[in-house]
Amino acid sequence: MIDVARHAGVSRTTASYVLTGAGRVSTATRERVQASIETLGYVYNEGAASLRRKGRTIGVIVPNIDRPFFGEVLSGVESTFTASGYMALMVSTRDRLDQQARLLRMLREHQVAALAIIPATGSNHDLVSSIRSWDVPTVFLSRYVLGATEPYVGSDEVLGGYLAADHLVRAHRCRSITYLGGPKLGVARIDRLTGVHRALAESGSEVNLVDLTCESTVEAGIRAGHELAGSGLPDGIICHNDTVALGVARALFDAGHAGATRIIGYDDIATAQASIPSLTSVATNGRLLGETAASALLAVISGAEPAVRSHLAEPQLIVRESCGDHA
Amino acid sequence: MIDVARHAGVSRTTASYVLTGAGRVSTATRERVQASIETLGYVYNEGAASLRRKGRTIGVIVPNIDRPFFGEVLSGVESTFTASGYMALMVSTRDRLDQQARLLRMLREHQVAALAIIPATGSNHDLVSSIRSWDVPTVFLSRYVLGATEPYVGSDEVLGGYLAADHLVRAHRCRSITYLGGPKLGVARIDRLTGVHRALAESGSEVNLVDLTCESTVEAGIRAGHELAGSGLPDGIICHNDTVALGVARALFDAGHAGATRIIGYDDIATAQASIPSLTSVATNGRLLGETAASALLAVISGAEPAVRSHLAEPQLIVRESCGDHA
């Protein structure tokens, strides 16, 4: 930069001013500096700058970068950040607490200016206090941690569970429902189940609810489907996400039970509409969630400290064929 | 760090040595320093360190962070990097050249130590020379740029096209084949088509090949499927990726042409096996691709300059039901 200044015949200060847009510089000199930058092929050193002022990189922690829903969230986060000149340092915990702790430390050493995190399953107050002691603007995304007071951007899981169960019970008169998938102790899972219970209670009818856990993969969905087929099918199945829903549907088809029960997925990933039968799903718009969280974070960074509040998006039930409503 | 040194009763140099593992420090003092670090709650400042030595963040550019295949690649890249103490600055170009240029510049300003890039469609020598003038270790990933000499990690697209077409022609005696999807000028697309042509030539039989373009979304696949249904179905369809394949399959089903033609997808994403009918697909193992590229980059960074070479993985045809082979 000192070269640029010299080449343009100005002081380092002035050069810095035109680079950052701060301070008042005459249009004439500004253009002269710009020209020097161009001919010298100078490129701004963000790293060096970060040594003085606040950096422009933001940490993003997700459980699994390659799961469709998280991919959507990430794309929203990333585009919002880069649109404002920030860059996202994204890492994936594989939903493991030890990895999460390690990555958190790495991000801290990298001086990220803020943190957006989808906490790994089982995250507790240790995570929160670790972040607090660090004192970095943070937003929890898509999953919250009990007892945390930092802003949270997610969707209303209770409502999601309610919508799914309500549809099965009211529109299809299901008398037995299975909730399938998700980590046993995940907050999303627990909330959705309370939504389910609420819907059942409201319906007034006697409904038998079974609660099953499984990994969030197609394979796990397939296995679960076969077990279900063997042990007697419920009237309806609410899956923790679309991926396992598709696996279940496939397994039931293979077991000769195609269309024998209603299946509802969660997240409404892109391919849900294409599956045969098309998948009824609770849509949560991950991309929007990501954008919202990123915007909130940017706002905090820009000094609007107290303005940030939590945000709960309303999920929407997209009714398709897999729950028995044939288009 | 100066505080740590003081607290431990050593010089900054020594403190630095134990932090980085460089230099020789007696076990006694090392432990003393570690203790001070602990009690003082000191955290290493990677940004400051990068001002002197090479940084430990690596730029990763992809066209679309939320497309399943790229998600797989990214997860491979990310886990390999973080396992070695590097962090990935990931950005998504939305497959647009202007975005790509902008993001490239941002990454440069952030002093990334290396670059892994899936170039946006239409990238040409401008991209290459821009990267060269920058002089940063680079690996092209999954898509190459004509005339680039930097290492490339991808899969053998010609072979992939060949496998798909060969199966349709030899196993199913298809006499008319449509290649559907992908950006018109994408290198992957062109290569796969030469593979297709090769298979047709080898078969010796007269085959009518139609070449159609579409966006890589479910919706585009559905539209294309309806058009195909309207204008007469070919004996077999090779889709540019699984997402459009699923869309096509759905559209044909809706148009009353279920099972009327053979469909082959590409990438073998997780849900391909669960679809009904299950999707025959050319598997490319994106995760492994990502890991390979990341390892190559790490090797270059570690000084093994000349050792890096291109790597072409062999895709594999996973035969399932959508091409007429019922399990």
Next chain:
DNA sequence: TTGTAAGCGTTATCAG
């Protein structure tokens, strides 16, 4: 094994 001191490229302050 430890200490000294010179950078790395930027920003910020403050007096011209």
Next chain:
DNA sequence: CTGATAACGCTTACAA
């Protein structure tokens, strides 16, 4: 609007 000058937190010869 410009010029010095002091940080920012760390690495790394070189010397002791």
